[in-house]
Amino acid sequence: MVVLAVSVGVLICLVTVGGTNAGEGRAESPPPVLAYAGDSAGNLDVCVTTLGRSNARRLTSSPLDEFTPSWSPDGRRIVYRVNPPRSDEGDVWVMGADGSRKTNLTRSPVVADWSPSWSPDGSRIAYFSTAGGGGDIWTMRADGSGKRNVTRNGALNEYPTWSPDSRSLAFNSHRDGQFEIYDSAADGSDQRNLTLNGAKDQWPAWSPDGKYIAFMSERDGNEDVFVMDAAGFAARNLTRTRTLYESHPTWLPDGRLSYTRHGESGPIELWTVRADGSSSRRLRTSVQPVFAFNWKPSR
Numbered sequence: 001m002v003v004l005a006v007s008v009g010v011l012i013c014l015v016t017v018g019g020t021n022a023g024e025g026r027a028e029s030p031p032p033v034l035a036y037a038g039d040s041a042g043n044l045d046v047c048v049t050t051l052g053r054s055n056a057r058r059l060t061s062s063p064l065d066e067f068t069p070s071w072s073p074d075g076r077r078i079v080y081r082v083n084p085p086r087s088d089e090g091d092v093w094v095m096g097a098d099g100s101r102k103t104n105l106t107r108s109p110v111v112a113d114w115s116p117s118w119s120p121d122g123s124r125i126a127y128f129s130t131a132g133g134g135g136d137i138w139t140m141r142a143d144g145s146g147k148r149n150v151t152r153n154g155a156l157n158e159y160p161t162w163s164p165d166s167r168s169l170a171f172n173s174h175r176d177g178q179f180e181i182y183d184s185a186a187d188g189s190d191q192r193n194l195t196l197n198g199a200k201d202q203w204p205a206w207s208p209d210g211k212y213i214a215f216m217s218e219r220d221g222n223e224d225v226f227v228m229d230a231a232g233f234a235a236r237n238l239t240r241t242r243t244l245y246e247s248h249p250t251w252l253p254d255g256r257l258s259y260t261r262h263g264e265s266g267p268i269e270l271w272t273v274r275a276d277g278s279s280s281r282r283l284r285t286s287v288q289p290v291f292a293f294n295w296k297p298s299r
């Protein structure tokens with residue numbers, strides 16, 4: 001079975017979020033809202049906070065791991081992964097953005113369902129599932145109906161992300177013997193390898209304007225955040241550090257790119273950078289996202 005890599009180096013308890021002095025949030029109106037997973041009491045919970053405010057709210061409290069939250073496009077719901085301890089056989093759940101009405105959308109205790117991503121048009125949720133026997137990208141309606149295997153490849157296709165027009169998916173795939181970023185039409189047709197190199201490429205994220213795909217790659221020695229154009233060309237390393245690990249690139253609604261950064265030990269920091277690589281800076285927040293996080297869409 002697939003081994004879950006929640007090993008982000010450090011898992012630091014996070015129940016409350018300390019104050020910030022606004023910093024990056026100053027020019028935002030309203031300030032960005034972040035959903036993320038924090039480690040509290042030895043397991044992961046989904047939390048939500050507004051950048052620049054001390055208003056972190058924990059939305060889950062079970063002893064299971066709840067993580068990889070993804071907002072609905074209207075910001076009213078959050079879809080996320082729930083895992084039993086030390087198991088990959090999780091399910092995809094949905095809840096209100098206030099933590100209400102938690103509902104299991106996959107209900108498959110012996111199948112791994114994870115990394116949900118809500119389409120920008122709201123119609124479907126893409127996720128990883130072993131329901132077809134291998135590891136594939138599936139999509140379902142937001143109520144859990146209409147599940148379909150869109151990659152039908154089986155060789156560990158995971159972490160889907162949508163293009164802004166909801167017509168395409170990007171994901172990473174191990175079908176070539178190591179991880180590459182692929183894209184396809186939303187129905188799984190026209191699957192293409194966009195990265196074509198022997199190093200690990202993971203965590204694709206489509207920019208809000210549709211022009212770029214950000215991703216994590218180890219091609220320059222360790223984890224760094226890259227951006228390429230959406231056709232897979234002109235990849236460039238935005239972080240270029242050899243002793244720090246930058247990963248989980250996620251676009252802010254304003255077009256900046258955010259990502260996690262940490263060393264061998266110590267805190268997980270949140271950083272932002274522009275798509276051209278300029279203005280790299282640490283966000284002034286004590287939030288330490290474990291694994292992937294997601295910014296609330298602006299409407």
Ligand SMILES: [Ca+2]
Nearest residue numbers: 044062064066
């Ligand atoms: Ca939990």
Ligand SMILES: [Ca+2]
Nearest residue numbers: 179197199201
């Ligand atoms: Ca690769």
Ligand SMILES: [Ca+2]
Nearest residue numbers: 223241244246
């Ligand atoms: Ca690095």
